[in-house]
Amino acid sequence: MNKIVALAGVVIKELYRRKDFYVLFVLTALLTVAAGMVNFFNDDKIIRIVKDVCLMLIWVSALIIAIVTTARQIPAEREARTLFPLLAKPVSRGQVLAGKFLGCWLATGVALVVFYFFFAIITGSREHIWPWAVYFQAMWLQWFMLAIVIAMVLLGSLYFAAPSSTSTISFILVVGMLGLGSHLNTLALQQPEPMQSLLAGIYFAMPHLEWFDLRDFVVYDQKLIAWPAFALATVYAVVWTGIFLLLAWFGFRRKNLST
């Protein structure tokens, strides 16, 4: 476990020493603050739109951080050839993957905590309520959804040569899953065979990232979701993350790595 933690530490160090992370963070923070300051026509309900916009920014920023950071890990190690001195040490390829995953996931988690804290301060200062438990549930499930995304991107990064192509394809896939995931079964029923079976098959086979989206709860309801459902969603994320990491390990352990 120490080796995995050491590898994760390098990923986190890389993230906070790169300028792009700060650019993204400052941009999100500025837009959040700006949105928080807006008060069109003194309408109290405008705060809901502000919250919606802020949460959307948090989702997009977190996805960018998770996907871009993960997509470059293994390809950059191969391109910069830092992978070879590393694998010449007593570390298995599985540990390298686990370390990369943990580093990216923890780094994204830290970014989420900062974003949500910022969001709570901005919205709380307007509404004078701080529903911390709702924020916790929203952030936790988003973080676990990002675990699935990170594991999926790590798998993709073993097969696509360039980090940019991995990032682009992953981003399209994730946006597709988030946008179409809940509608795919309805869409399937309207199609003739064999399209109906195909879409239904995809619906049941894909990870449902949209189930982790609690933005509407935060913006409108501010009610907690049932804790058993919350726990079940966490387990669902762990299982999908495990599947993607396992597939990545199968691919990586057989790869020829010539210096």
Added chain:
Amino acid sequence: MDPETTNVIEVKCLTVRYPKPGLKQVFVTAVNQLALAVHHGEVFGFLGPNGAGKTTTMNVLLGFVPPTSGTASLFGIDVRQPIARQRIGYLPELTYYYKFLTAEELLRFYAKIFGLSRAETDQRIAKLIKLVGLEHASKRPIKSYSKGMQQRVGLAQALINNPDLLILDEPTSGLDPLGRMKVREIIQRLKDEGKTVFFSSHELGEVEAICDRVAIVHEGQLKAVGTVAEISAGHANLERAFLEVVGYQSTCQP
């Protein structure tokens, strides 16, 4: 198992085939039935022209490439087991390390991979930074280092676990005369400490000066193995012997 009597490196009937780029069904044989044994405490030179199979053999020893057939072991442990690399240090030909880390952070990271304690890590880092002469730059990011300084970081990382076997791939390539001398001194020092050094090089003069034994590979096959004196016997020097073994014929007319 007695470490003094066990071969540090043992390669038996090693064959490595790669699929030809773009043609999955056509294979290139990079190493063909190679057999090699490196004994405890010797400095072993691994020679051959470009494309002879030296790097592929090293890649197998380091676990980067699996053998197509045959076996390779380090200290009696199959190279496919990560634990086989617990007692080795590796210096690649071209040094590339995490440029956003400082030399000290890089060494600390590798020390953690080897599972060294904090006190031992601190002690080794201080010793190695001094050995490679990077005291003034150890807290600066590696991206600000010159090529020679990066090579010295490479040497320090290869020694972080106080290895019993050091595998060096062209350790002096691209170094200035002072850097070469430093590497030679370190190899000599390791030899005096009873460590085993396995290195590939095109610098035959250097090999002649520091190696106990050498092996010459050509077209994936072992062509000669023995002490420098044995290989050079009947030739002016090791270079002449090497050229004959690999079948070099001068095309220049007198």
